[in-house]
Amino acid sequence: MMSKQIQISDAEWQIMKVLWQAPGLTANEVTEQLVDLQEWHAKTVRTMLSRLQKKGVLEATVVDKLYRYTPLFTRDECIGEASSSFLSRVFDGAFSPMLAHFVKTSPLSKKDRAELERILSKYNKEN
């Protein structure tokens, strides 16, 4: 479980996404993954990695004299953190108004809605 109060910033999320996809990359490998998408300088990526390590979100292990970075929390854990922080900031922590908002404003395809209904009914049965 994430020990609360760990904040992952916008830019840091980009880094984390890469490392959840491929844990254990080196700084350079992370940079390569990002260069296509982002306009980040290699130095910038290194800064992010260090900060994330300092925050305790990443672990750096030396392999062949190079640091390899690995997330210490799962994507789901971090999503949970970010979500509840967002939820309390914007919706005072109330789930259903938030869901209602998203369902109302989102461009859900028929398929998306079917999926959601499936999930809902599944959870209806369970509790």
Added chain:
Amino acid sequence: MMSKQIQISDAEWQIMKVLWQAPGLTANEVTEQLVDLQEWHAKTVRTMLSRLQKKGVLEATVVDKLYRYTPLFTRDECIGEASSSFLSRVFDGAFSPMLAHFVKTSPLSKKDRAELERILSKYNKEN
């Protein structure tokens, strides 16, 4: 419509919530509303109000020699902004994974779920 790139911080959201509830309050009135909930100093509230005004989120009009603050955007507009920013940061902008996450992890009551299903089916009919 909010002109994008307006960011409302955590603390600022607290202020905004008060003013959406009761537009046109003075700084002191806002402070009063918040003192029960938050531990904010009156000076802090004033700083927030000024910043929000500077950001163009609030408008300050002088009434009887006192500033009265009014939101320039509706709550829904700001929710929309915050949501899409959250959505793109955490879920790469993909709605249904986000919804699925929330539905799975949220402690929805039977009533909440019923409400959601109602909304879903309503939107199913519409498009």
Added chain:
DNA sequence: GAATTAAGATTACATCTGTAATCTTGTGTC
């Protein structure tokens, strides 16, 4: 009218973020 207040303006200051540049050091090259 001198002193006190209270509102608002200005300033403060540490931390976090985005975005790197510079410094240090070990390693490989001639």
Added chain:
DNA sequence: GACACAAGATTACAGATGTAATCTTAATTC
């Protein structure tokens, strides 16, 4: 072994944020 290069460490620096304190000024009170 002197030199260059690359990885990592340290430093930079402006804007945002949280959280106020101080300064200015106009109105209020003796």
